[in-house]
Amino acid sequence: MAKNRGYGRAETTTPALGSLDFALDRGSPVPLYYQLAQQLEAAIEHGVLAPGNLLGNEIDLSVRLGLSRPTVRQAIQTLVDKGLLVRRRGVGTQVVHSQVKRPLELSSLYDDLEEAGQGPTTQVVRNELVPAAPDVAAALGIAEGGEVTVLERLRFTHGQPVAFLCNYLPAGLLDLDTARLEATGLYRMMRSAGITLHSAHQTIGARAATAEEASRLDEKEGAALLTMQRTAYDDTGRPVEYGTHVYRASRYAFDFQLLVRP
Amino acid sequence: MAKNRGYGRAETTTPALGSLDFALDRGSPVPLYYQLAQQLEAAIEHGVLAPGNLLGNEIDLSVRLGLSRPTVRQAIQTLVDKGLLVRRRGVGTQVVHSQVKRPLELSSLYDDLEEAGQGPTTQVVRNELVPAAPDVAAALGIAEGGEVTVLERLRFTHGQPVAFLCNYLPAGLLDLDTARLEATGLYRMMRSAGITLHSAHQTIGARAATAEEASRLDEKEGAALLTMQRTAYDDTGRPVEYGTHVYRASRYAFDFQLLVRP
DNA sequence: TAGTGGTCTAGACCACTAT
DNA sequence: TAGTGGTCTAGACCACTAA
Secondary structure: OOOOOOOOOOOOOOOOOOOOOOOOOOOOOOOHHHHHHHHHHHHHHOOOOOOOOEOOOHHHHHHHHOOOHHHHHHHHHHHHHHOOEEEEOOOEEEEOOOOOOOOOOOOOHHHHHHHOOOOEEEEEEEEEEEEOOHHHHHHHOOOOOOEEEEEEEEEEEOOEEEEEEEEEEEOOOOOOOHHHHHHOOHHHHHHHOOOOEEEEEEEEEEEEOOHHHHHHHOOOOOOEEEEEEEEEEEOOOOEEEEEEEEEEOOOOOEEEEEEOOO | OOOOOOOOOOOOOOOOOOOOOOOOOOOOOOOHHHHHHHHHHHHHHOOOOOOOOEOOOHHHHHHHHOOOHHHHHHHHHHHHHHOOEEEEOOOEEEEOOOOOOOOOOOOOHHHHHHHOOOOEEEEEEEEEEEEOOHHHHHHHOOOOOOEEEEEEEEEEEOOEEEEEEEEEEEOOOOOOOHHHHHHOOHHHHHHHOOOOEEEEEEEEEEEEOOHHHHHHHOOOOOOEEEEEEEEEEEOOOOEEEEEEEEEEOOOOOEEEEEEOOO
């Protein structure tokens, strides 16, 4: 009995990849497996490798490319991790039917808006050192009453307010120049300060706007707002930012791609 | 100049791990790297390996365990992928300071509620075959007007409505028995039918409740609701489900853990 | 300079899938 | 049965970090 579904599409189409030539540069500092992965990804992106296409077995590939099998496997694995390829024992490696574009990102509102061509601007409302409230202290792993930077910003696109952002950061983590904060996003400033974000915990909810929020965001009192709380961690697992954000639901929604880890 | 932050914690604590003994069973069908990864994870979970602890270099580890270095690396890599360990060239491998519990999940409302001890129940409002509307057809990659199953459910906890779920599935994908749908979740039914979810695209937003939604969810008209649209794909990338969900913001919020892929 | 992880090789055997 | 990916070994050299 097939454990399978009644609506089929051909599992394989063409063996393909025969004439595909990959240019590997052994002199480059870029790892060989990475060069291969990039070129495979480009081939998939450009449709040279169509969904359902088999990639050919790893041994042949490694011989043709003059690489060892583990190296080829490493290249393939990175694309499997990205969700572009699927491996099936006894079958082969094939291009996933429907592609996943953004595997997952710790999204930055500023980057999101800029990418969407929304020309974001920022107005810093508050930027000072304060003693940590209990929730902030807990989120940042700091003693209650310890110094933290509080940052309140209004974000606009096309002159319209989109969100009110309140963030807390460990004091001294970063030079939070107000002018730079208005010219770029917080995450970009952290990145350029050598802080690499690694993970985050997010809670997304909704509620009605208070009178104050309504006036700040140019909504009516009681309008639906989207809320997000986020704690972000750097690559050693130290909390580097805790934020409470409020978005106008009429102008913003969260959009992600999820991958299920096997 | 240090690219580093002014609030420090010691980078390393104890070399540790000296007496930690791992039991590897070569007769087991479970891969060696996986056995090692599990035992390392358990040691971290139980605090035997504390945050900041160095793991000792890979060569020594492999000698001590009687494994080859690539096998040990593979074990470590899976934990790095999970966000439990950090590797630094020239430094070593250490346990992340603040741990990430759920790296990421394609969350199922039913499972979420059950896990939270909320005893979810479901009422199937509608379960029939209909021709696909344009948006549904586009999401499922099916011809417009083609047959799809439409499923409308109300989900409760403690007798209170939490969400109204509307899902579309390719016709014939799954046997959608109403009784089973009321006893369990849709994703569980898909999983037990051999469909392995692989990725999904989600949009989360908010809006005010319409009169109809308000009466269904026991809210007032205009109350803030949390909305989600999701298209889920199986491991070959075929869309297997498209859904439009509405949650009572007063009773539900989305909660995730995000990992940034390097 | 010594020690670490990052990359790479050239094999081997096994488990699973399809025919 | 033939072909595939999954796992594993025992080395090698390099790039980076810290002292």
